[in-house]
Amino acid sequence: MKKISLLFLGMCASFQAFSQGNNYVQNYKKFDNLALTPPMGWNSWNKFACNVDENLIKEVADAMVATGMKDAGYTYINIDDCWHGERDAQGFIHPDAKRFPSGMKALADYVHSKGLKFGIYSDAGSQTCGGRPGSRGYEFQDAQMYAEWGVDYLKYDWCNTEGLKAEGAYKTITAAIRKAGRPMVLSICEWGNDKPWEWGPTVGHLWRTTGDIYNCFDCINDHGTWKSWGVMQIMDKQQHLRQYAGPGHWNDPDMLEVGNGMPANEDRAHFTMWSMMAAPLITGNDLRKMSPQTKEILTNKEVLAIDQDKLGVQGYRYAAKDSLETWLKPLADGKWAVAFLNRSKKPQPVRFDWKATPITDEVSKAELNAAKTTYRLRNPWTHKDVGTTKKAFAATVPSHDVVVLLLSK
Structure with missing residues (x-):
């Protein structure tokens, strides 16, 4: 009897271990066949920071088409921080109803109607950098909402992440995107602290290699507890990383500051060096009010071809x-x-x-x-x-x- 009981318990333990391993196996690998060349698009943060609403996003989408940016290859319209409202009783996130009264699904549909793709922002921590609800503990619910809205691109930041390990946190959001079932480009915005180039290629499609850029050619802006970096400082930090970049997995030296206050020669140099580094080209200016010089720089197809070259080698x-x-x-x-x-x-x-x-x-x-x-x-x-x-x-x-x-x- 004792032998039978032990055998029964052993069978139960084996069955339990087997079922636990197969009831819910997470897939920590990104969707393939996305970002085979460095992503090109627009992001709201550099110019507008938290001052975002649905009218702005619609106007920028219109401008991307009207100015020839779309024809030049720019694809993504990405809302950065501060779009968030509150979570409902079930924990699902909703946009700020005053800023986005039509809802994110309607906004994504508008962007898609222009032949463009729609991007959004969240954070691996409890709060975003702007103090809005982060995704920590809600990763699968958030990814489900993004999929329902029609999101194509997720920038995932690293503020308020006390005690988290970056690789594990980003694997969790990747598994959540996989479970939601809609292919999305995942932009890992961990600032290069935990060497994302070593683990990022299977988890995301691009990863930030540094802290934030700002619109200065050769400067450092010291905020006390953190720093913003000029174009040359960001560029210098890309040394020894080029072997990690290639089709579907890119080093990201942060978004472009072209059109945000530097003179044309510095904008031209900035744009050229990002193209030489096979960097994602995510513009951060006001597309509705571009000068002819800014437009000429951003839509130069011969320089863009350097960045978008199919070989995918970082210069x-x-x-x-x-x-x-x-x-x-x-x-x-x-x-x-x-x-x-x-x-x-x-x-x-x-x-x-x-x-x-x-x-x-x-x-x-x-x-x-x-x-x-x-x-x-x-x-x-x-x-x-x-x-x-x-x-x-x-x-x-x-x-x-x-x-x-x-x-x-």
């Missing part, structure tokens, strides 16, 4: 001397992009002898050898052909600006 700093940097980015079909960046306050001469400088990229193994192959040179900012690699290239790079070349066989 790198090849050389630096006297505040003049040479950056290289291998492209598909044996092409290359070369950017000469002048970080100084004075114009700088550049000379590059192609034949004397054979290059092999360590990550992609692509070779640039002008001694064996002659490349045609084209300047994507002037839209002009500028010779070949038979001759050394010489130019003057203006202060806080770039000279960019596309090399093709």
Whole structure:
């Protein structure tokens, strides 16, 4: 009898373990076949912060179409923090009824009617950075609501996350999105503290590598307990990360500040370097009031093609001397992009002898050898052909600006 009882208990324990393992197996892997090139779109935070409502979002969606941004490849209209209202008695989140009286489903439908995609924001902690309800403890309910609303993109922040471990928290929201059943791009906004590039590629589609950017070319804004970083400071923090980037999984040096107060030369350099780094291009300006210069920068299809190249290789700093940097980015079909960046306050001469400088990229193994192959040179900012690699290239790079070349066989 004792043996039978022990056998019965053993069978029960085995059955219980088996059923527990199969009743609810979570899938911690992101939806595949999304963000195969760096995501392009717009986000409300850099320009509007918490001042968001449904009329603004509709107007920005209209402007994205009217200005040619959509035709240039920008796809996502993303609402950042402060859209949240309260949770209902069952714990489901609802938008702020005063700011979004029509509801998020109606707003998403409007954005989709323009041929665009709809993005939203939440936080892994108990509250968002703006003090609204976070998703901690409500991840599956929130993902269900987002799916019902028609959300295509989720930016998931990292404020008020006391005691949480980033990898586990982001796996939880990924499992929740999976359970909800609607494919969404997951933007991991953990600020690079827990090395998301090491665990992020299977969990999300892009991950922030730094703290927040702000609209200054070469500055640090110290807030006391945290800092905002200028364009050059953010760029410098991308070193040693390029091997983690590729189709469907991107290093994210934060959103663009083009059109938010820097002069055109600095905006052009900013946009170029983000494209050289295969960064997501999420604009943060007021699309309804763009200057012709801002529009020209953001819709330059030849520069956008560098960012959106299907090879998906992040560019790198090849050389630096006297505040003049040479950056290289291998492209598909044996092409290359070369950017000469002048970080100084004075114009700088550049000379590059192609034949004397054979290059092999360590990550992609692509070779640039002008001694064996002659490349045609084209300047994507002037839209002009500028010779070949038979001759050394010489130019003057203006202060806080770039000279960019596309090399093709």
